Amino acid sequence: MKNRQDSLTELEGAILSEIHHRGRSTAFQVRKAFQVSPSLEWSGSAGAVYPAIAKLTASGLILSEKTDSGRKTSLLSLTAEGETRLNDWICDPARAASVGLDPFRLRAGMWGALAEPMRRTALKALHSRIREEIDGLRARLVDLDAVERERIELAILLQQARLRWLDLRLADASR
């Protein structure tokens, strides 16, 4: 019940999202969802997920109900407060509009400084690597819930924008 005013971290928001749209999950199921998702950058490590869920439960955002079985599993659901806080997190325009940390963008400026035979080779290797990534994402698009599908579609859009940018840079060089 403490730290009520602190805004949620990205991982905490993602955990609440997962419980909300999947409904009454166990901690293990939340963890697995992160591990499987190719559009989330967390590994779904136990050392991150379990403490975060414990904190959210202690803060009164998650209701944790023990099951009858002997196992330590508990069924998790959102409290009213949890729903409210999740909603705030989802709709926070400052966070949602931030550009995030993009390994491609971080390196992009330096590619122009590369010596010319290397530069083309590097950009072409990257180009085909990104096409592979897109294929991988497309393959995942089948048989997925709506939430994850939106994420993957956006990941594909990002990769396509990167391809167009690379095409421009490769065309510039062949002038």
Add this chain to the structure above:
Amino acid sequence: MKNRQDSLTELEGAILSEIHHRGRSTAFQVRKAFQVSPSLEWSGSAGAVYPAIAKLTASGLILSEKTDSGRKTSLLSLTAEGETRLNDWICDPARAASVGLDPFRLRAGMWGALAEPMRRTALKALHSRIREEIDGLRARLVDLDAVERERIELAILLQQARLRWLDLRLADASR
């Protein structure tokens, strides 16, 4: 001279990039560059930059030369090893092709689950917020070096792709 084989972190790569393309900078100048850049997500905090530079110097990737002035400032440049390792980092296709962690993408799936008057309001608020961000980025585009300009252009492309995605979702709703 230790940990030679460990691959560079994103921050370490960004620091080497900064020193390389700016040439012989002080730690303070590197720090300021991070603080000013809108396309990098680090705050350029002293507690991150100084230890990272110390580590890179100890590993033999950065050469640190004391200045004559009484101040503690040192001029930093890359060693041959530093150039090589920076080049590897820049051209690493696995890292460069990864989608990164995107606050917009993380939330996008949940917007579809919002109740309808709220959903349109939220998406519209986000739309105009992103347009503001683009204006801010465009204003920065003037009088910038090539490296930072590429980054900002990519940030603008990302925001424009987000706008198109939002337009689609808003149009869908008004069917």
Add this chain to the structure above:
DNA sequence: TTACTCATGTAACAAGTTACATGATTTA
């Protein structure tokens, strides 16, 4: 000489990672 800024650094904290420990349940 007092106050302000420049420049470097450190301490305490936050939030993630891997790797391991532990115990329950299922399957061979």
Add this chain to the structure above:
DNA sequence: TAAATCATGTAACTTGTTACATGAGTAA
């Protein structure tokens, strides 16, 4: 019952943050 897997949790580490300490130059 032995082995594999399910499920939760914890310890040690990494890498970032903010806030503070420290000391050198500069302007009033």
